[in-house]
Amino acid sequence: MADIEKDSHHIIRYPKLVMVWVFLLLLTGLTVWVSRLDLGVLHVWGSLAIAVMKAFLVIAFFMHMRYEGRLLRGLLLLTLVTLAIFIGFTFFDLSYR
């Protein structure tokens, strides 16, 4: 199942992609199951944690980010940090009003 390198382009083999898909389906099942449990506010954090895991799988494998260079990875990080700052700072404001 080793992937292939061709002129700096990374080719991901079909079985690996199918495996990522299976994991995504399992996580979807898990998140629906968790939502039925009586966990209170943990629901929100549990569901978000599973969503982040799914997002990681999609970005890393389906979107080939695992095989990209420093520039794209750095920009992705910058975007996520920006998003975290504007959500985080809004909540600093909201929580201490």
Add this chain to the structure above:
Amino acid sequence: MIRKMEKEYAGAKLGIWLFLFTEILLFGGLFLLYATYLSSYPREFAIAGREMHLGFGTANTILLITSSLFAAMSVTAVQQGEIRKVLNLLGATIICAMIFLVNKYFEWSSEIGHGFYPDSPRFSAGPIGEALFFSLYYLTTGLHGFHVLAGVGLLTVVALKVRRGAIHAGDYVLLENSALYWHLVDLIWIFIFPLYYLVL
């Protein structure tokens, strides 16, 4: 010549990713709105959230994840020069997207039929939090729906180009970038699904 092609390829990839980052921030703004309204109206959000159809949400999640798999496989197929397979996979991606939109139509029809729409008699009489939940729900899933529609258009153009031979194993950046756009549509849904269908 090879070096110049490589630079063009890297530039095209950088371009699509920059666009995708702006999309993440756009939907990020809507998720921020959701989070702030949820913290201000937790009880109303919980009541409104119970009206959502989990079945539609789950079916559409599975459809988008599967369509994303087909899109990712189509990139592998074009890299290996399997043109017939590329066309089949793109077709399968587009069919999943269409079924997603048909589901959306039935889901929204049912909700509107139950009196959940902005400025409906039910919302004008009730507390503001429930109306806010549904306004935000229609805005977010509606904008996402437009992205699905745009993705269908884009993937159709790409499929036609593949058939004409304009996209092939030696030059496939347009297919790869369209697949990236499609994965983003999936990615946004991965967050819409728990927020609107599960956590409340």
